[in-house]
Amino acid sequence: MTVVVGTQWGDEGKGKLTDLLASEMQVVVRYQGGHNAGHTIVVDGETFALQLVPSGVLYPHTVPVIGNGVVVDPVVLLEEVDMLSAKGIDCSRLLISGNAHLIMPYHQELDRVTERYLGKNSLGTTKRGIGPAYADKAARVGLRVQDILDAKIFREKLDIVLKEKNAVLAKVYNRLPLDADEIASKYLDEYAPRVAPMIADTVSFVHDALEVGQNVLLEGAQATFLDLDQGTYPFVTSSNPCAGGASTGTGIGPKLIDKVIGIAKAYVTRVGSGPFPTELHDELGDELVDRGHEYGVNTKRRRRTGWFDAVLLRQAARVNSLTEVALTKLDILDTFDTLKVCVAYEADGKRYDYVPYHQSVFHAVKPVYEELPGWKCDLSGITNVSELPGKARDYVQFLEAQIGVPIDLVGVGPGRNQFLRMQGGA
Numbered sequence: 001m002t003v004v005v006g007t008q009w010g011d012e013g014k015g016k017l018t019d020l021l022a023s024e025m026q027v028v029v030r031y032q033g034g035h036n037a038g039h040t041i042v043v044d045g046e047t048f049a050l051q052l053v054p055s056g057v058l059y060p061h062t063v064p065v066i067g068n069g070v071v072v073d074p075v076v077l078l079e080e081v082d083m084l085s086a087k088g089i090d091c092s093r094l095l096i097s098g099n100a101h102l103i104m105p106y107h108q109e110l111d112r113v114t115e116r117y118l119g120k121n122s123l124g125t126t127k128r129g130i131g132p133a134y135a136d137k138a139a140r141v142g143l144r145v146q147d148i149l150d151a152k153i154f155r156e157k158l159d160i161v162l163k164e165k166n167a168v169l170a171k172v173y174n175r176l177p178l179d180a181d182e183i184a185s186k187y188l189d190e191y192a193p194r195v196a197p198m199i200a201d202t203v204s205f206v207h208d209a210l211e212v213g214q215n216v217l218l219e220g221a222q223a224t225f226l227d228l229d230q231g232t233y234p235f236v237t238s239s240n241p242c243a244g245g246a247s248t249g250t251g252i253g254p255k256l257i258d259k260v261i262g263i264a265k266a267y268v269t270r271v272g273s274g275p276f277p278t279e280l281h282d283e284l285g286d287e288l289v290d291r292g293h294e295y296g297v298n299t300k301r302r303r304r305t306g307w308f309d310a311v312l313l314r315q316a317a318r319v320n321s322l323t324e325v326a327l328t329k330l331d332i333l334d335t336f337d338t339l340k341v342c343v344a345y346e347a348d349g350k351r352y353d354y355v356p357y358h359q360s361v362f363h364a365v366k367p368v369y370e371e372l373p374g375w376k377c378d379l380s381g382i383t384n385v386s387e388l389p390g391k392a393r394d395y396v397q398f399l400e401a402q403i404g405v406p407i408d409l410v411g412v413g414p415g416r417n418q419f420l421r422m423q424g425g426a
């Protein structure tokens with residue numbers, strides 16, 4: 001079983017890699033996050049922007065599964081299914097864990113008002129209700145996908161939780177209360193009939209698939225440094241994108257995982273607030289934004305950009321037990337004369353090879369850079385690794401040596417077939 005995990009702050013190209021690997025997979029499971037993710041996949045010239053449905057849906061031989069660790073907004077789910085169906089993609093194989101939690105209208109409302117309330121300290125969330133939904137899960141007042149199968153249970157749970165949410169919305173945030181009848185009618189009458197056939201015991205489904213020798217891919221959303229436990233807290237998402245989350249979010253023990261592929265951009269981007277040691281605030285940063293089209297798939301926000309940070313990757317290799325790395329968007333660096341790579345941090349006269357645990361140190365670190373020459377030519381047409389110019393190969397090999405994990409795949413363009421296989425590492 002293989003896990004695909006983001007190693008930076010998201011948007012590394014997980015959708016594209018998952019899509020590539022899906023050709024060898026019979027099952028693809030999303031294990032955490034919700035529609036805060038935005039996976040762009042280009043197949044035969046057509047672009048698919050997926051938020052919730054696992055990218056494996058694009059392969060007829062694959063069963064796409066939404067695992068128990070995901071939070072599901074049924075409106076988005078159904079819109080996505082309709083969008084895919086309209087493009088001729090069959091979604092009838094899609095399975096959703098009955099134990100996944102539902103995103104409710106009050107979660108979105110709370111995400112919006114709390115972000116506003118935090119003002120300049122806001123986290124820059126996607127305002128999709130992700131954090132409030134996971135908070136309710138932990139507080140044990142969440143509604144789960146299975147609850148829509150029983151109107152009585154759904155209504156009981158909704159009435160209890162909505163009382164408290166409405167009090168908070170009205171008294172703390174001065175908002176209008178939400179109506180229980182309206183919510184119940186939407187979830188039970190409108191969404192339930194369409195979602196019910198997709199609901200399954202996904203834990204048993206995946207174990208049964210493994211027992212008959214099928215290949216299973218566990219697809220993460222967001223990334224290591226947005227992980228609630230391993231990321232730059234509080235500037236993180238509310239779930240565990242790290243490889244450990246793949247176990248809890250699907251119900252599969254860690255011993256069954258044999259490959260953990262870390263996906264990394266050849267530079268770094270981040271959306272939303274939080275520390276970013278190698279961030280560029282100059283025209284080179286703008287060049288990365290322009291060349292890399294660094295705008296969120298989901299919220300359309302301009303991404304922050306910076307040089308490749310090997311410290312992040314070393315840390316990601318540890319906390320995820322990475323077995324290999326897939327490097328994406330190498331072609332975006334085609335025009336640069338020189339490339340900087342952060343090989344360590346310095347703070348208070350101390351050198352750090354791994355991410356310092358203390359937030360004040362991390363906020364204060366200065367990157368230690370090494371400079372490499374750019375290759376100054378177009379990589380996007382390359383189809384075989386042997387055509388890679390020496391300086392581009394040197395850059396990849398330098399990163400590989402810094403990370404200490406083989407770089408097996410290098411992306412030179414957005415298409416499924418624009419990944420070069422490095423054969424046993426760079």
Ligand code: IMP
Nearest residue numbers: 010036037038124125126236237271272
């Ligand atoms: P939330 O996940 O909407 O709560 O947002 C928390 C943080 O994670 C914010 O900084 C978001 O910009 C970031 N984030 C959430 N999902 C993604 C993603 O798919 N890519 C990149 N950043 C994300």
